[in-house]
Amino acid sequence: MDAVFRALADPTRREILDTLFAADGQTVTQLAERFGEMTRFGVMKHLAVLEEADLVIPVRQGRTKLLYLNPVPIEQVANRWISKYAARFTSSLVALDQHITGTEEA
Amino acid sequence: MDAVFRALADPTRREILDTLFAADGQTVTQLAERFGEMTRFGVMKHLAVLEEADLVIPVRQGRTKLLYLNPVPIEQVANRWISKYAARFTSSLVALDQHITGTEEA
DNA sequence: AGAATACGTGACCTAAAGGTCACATATCAA
């Protein structure tokens, strides 16, 4: 989970996730072209960090590498760490649970 | 929001938040004593980052500084950024909203 | 085969992060 937090710390990496969210399965070059202010190598280094955190999953296809967004680690961070602090989030889940299980309308 | 992400990136800082979550309103020295492997100065630097991100709110009281945890920025990150990626989180909020607004039980 | 394309690696540089220390300041207590 440490790797996830560290990966999300950089704005460029969050922007990469945003880009993949908008269009999943891009190649490295396609992605790099959207970051004109940075070379392909810079983007690749960020991708390495994102892959390390399992936020981006690479699929080799011939000479290209397709990049897929993996939201699972983000969900885990939300559920295992953030929910502890985000009272509204927690109470939302509690309320939802009560709603579902009928605990509230006893 | 950038400051929040960056602040959460370091494990020591997350541990500080955990400590304040367990016991809010500690002084700097009290807090520092729990981090035996680091000097007070190291802890203070981390505190500066947390305060910068508004995750820790300092209240000067005489010669001591009381540290309070502020979960609001974490909630904002959850709502404005993470919810986009965490499908279960999002659907939970949607369900809750339906529950509150009565959209569901029409 | 040869050329173009797509990605990978290692060296390298600069700036920033993490951490310690000596020292300064403010406050309380006697």
Added chain:
DNA sequence: TTGATATGTGACCTTTAGGTCACGTATTCT
């Protein structure tokens, strides 16, 4: 006022992060 306590500051050091580049490898196309 003197001494102890609590925190703040700036200099300093070491490691890491972010970024570029020259070059190498694999793959596709003709």
